[in-house]
Amino acid sequence: MTDTEKAYLQSIGRNISTIRRQKNLSQLDVCAIIEMEKPNLSAIENGRQNVTALTLKKIADAIEVKVADFFIFKA
Template structure:
């Protein structure tokens, strides 16, 4: 994986983690809603795993945000 791709995954993951914390939700809270194992969500938030579009949609629904908020340059 190219560094630019890795950086992009990290920024998306950081946005997911930030939004989750703003909602005062733990990783376990989100995982319970979307039926995901915590290590997978952790890997997404840390930029180690490339989430599918459907997974991003599930996470966004759990956080009650639009998927596009994950791609915001704000980190």
């Protein structure tokens, strides 16, 4: 994986984490809703795991946002 690809995954993960925390949801809350193990969500939020489109949809539904919100660049 290139540095650019890693940075892209990290950006998406940061956005997921930020939005989740803004909604006052813990990782465990989201995991319970989407039936995912916490280490997997943690890996996604930290940019260590390449997340599928379906998983992004599940996470977005759980925290009541659009998938597109995860792709908004935030400096």
